[in-house]
Amino acid sequence: MNRSSVTVAAMVPYEVLVAPALDLTEAVSGALPPGVGVLLTDSTVGPLHATSVAEALKKGGWELIDTVKVPAGEASKSLSIYEEVVRRLARAGLPRGGTLFALGGGVVGDLGGFVASSYMRGVNLVQLPTSLLSMVDSSVGGKVGLDLPEGKNLIGAFLQPCLVAANLDWVDTLPPREISHGLAEVVKMGLLTGGKFFEDLWRFLAPARTGDTGALQALIVHSVRVKAAVVAADEREVGLRSILNYGHTIGHGLEAAATYDLPHGAAVAAGMLGAARLSREIFRTDLLEVHEDLLSAAGLPLKAPAVDVQSVLKAVGRDKKRRTSDQPYEYRFVLLEDVGRPLRDVLVRDTLVRRAIEAILES
Numbered sequence: 001m002n003r004s005s006v007t008v009a010a011m012v013p014y015e016v017l018v019a020p021a022l023d024l025t026e027a028v029s030g031a032l033p034p035g036v037g038v039l040l041t042d043s044t045v046g047p048l049h050a051t052s053v054a055e056a057l058k059k060g061g062w063e064l065i066d067t068v069k070v071p072a073g074e075a076s077k078s079l080s081i082y083e084e085v086v087r088r089l090a091r092a093g094l095p096r097g098g099t100l101f102a103l104g105g106g107v108v109g110d111l112g113g114f115v116a117s118s119y120m121r122g123v124n125l126v127q128l129p130t131s132l133l134s135m136v137d138s139s140v141g142g143k144v145g146l147d148l149p150e151g152k153n154l155i156g157a158f159l160q161p162c163l164v165a166a167n168l169d170w171v172d173t174l175p176p177r178e179i180s181h182g183l184a185e186v187v188k189m190g191l192l193t194g195g196k197f198f199e200d201l202w203r204f205l206a207p208a209r210t211g212d213t214g215a216l217q218a219l220i221v222h223s224v225r226v227k228a229a230v231v232a233a234d235e236r237e238v239g240l241r242s243i244l245n246y247g248h249t250i251g252h253g254l255e256a257a258a259t260y261d262l263p264h265g266a267a268v269a270a271g272m273l274g275a276a277r278l279s280r281e282i283f284r285t286d287l288l289e290v291h292e293d294l295l296s297a298a299g300l301p302l303k304a305p306a307v308d309v310q311s312v313l314k315a316v317g318r319d320k321k322r323r324t325s326d327q328p329y330e331y332r333f334v335l336l337e338d339v340g341r342p343l344r345d346v347l348v349r350d351t352l353v354r355r356a357i358e359a360i361l362e363s
Helices: 024-029 046-059 079-092 106-121 132-138 168-173 176-193 195-209 213-233 240-245 248-257 264-283 288-297 309-316 350-359
Strands: 004-008 014-019 036-042 063-070 099-104 124-129 143-148 151-158 163-167 330-338 341-349
Touching (some): 004 213, 014 213, 024 163, 036 046, 036 106, 046 063, 046 099, 046 168, 063 079, 079 106, 079 143, 099 106, 106 124, 106 132, 106 143, 124 132, 132 176, 132 213, 151 248, 163 168, 168 213, 176 195, 176 240, 176 264, 176 288, 240 330, 248 264, 248 309, 248 330, 248 350, 264 288, 264 330, 264 350, 309 350, 341 350
Parallel strands (some): 014 163, 036 063, 036 099, 124 163
Antiparallel strands (some): 004 014, 143 151, 330 341
């Protein structure tokens, strides 16, 4: 199967490479001259892939001076883990011109990106996403950050990587549930985009869910191309890029209310169902069944675990899309007038938001 390449036309352009059996030595050598690096991974991914990645980098002339392993899970996107990682880099002696290789899912990518953006006022970053979720979304676009107990991604920065290299063979090590969670972001992208991408959702979701490499590659490349186009138009999220938060306003609120014990894909799926209900109320466009059918095809639940609704609303009230002019009883949402027709900054009253949240929670 051919290697797919998508260029992200950011201020400093970079490539996103997607392929099975990806030659990592060749991929990294094409983006950066060899130098000094540190590999960041987690306790789940490290034992599976860190040795082979380190060997591929050393084959390309890289000097890896440390491999830093953090606990797997959302809790590692924290200030305490961030401090441990940057101090490890300092003790290892990673120089200003060094490179941090982030090998893992979205947590490692976000944490590694924020570390790279701030250590020595910025070092090079290479994203090596191992989860479907990170391949289709979080590794591309340069948004990096940490969580606080008060909300998700409230500490962050923009740092575009020098390269994103996604080896589809890494997906083979994922349990089916993790593939489904990644497909939540694919469904989101297809609903926002419409056209051939939306048509291909119906064709490829079911085989992708079972690990079909061709279907996965097609959907990943679709998603990356959409995100690359949006990032090129609005790299620092001052306008258009906020449409990519579809489903995330309620989704992030659910994650915070569940103390980050709810997988991101499941939260986004529930958040999209909540947004579909709001779109039906406001635009009289009923896309709820379309959402449910696509998410079911992806193997995602149509309900979120029961959490305190007021806690979700409180987290939604801290969403980064809020403005100082917003009233306490209003929340900003990305909603769909129709498939492929997103609207951002839609103000929704709290009573409607509360009903939408209650409708997606298990009783």
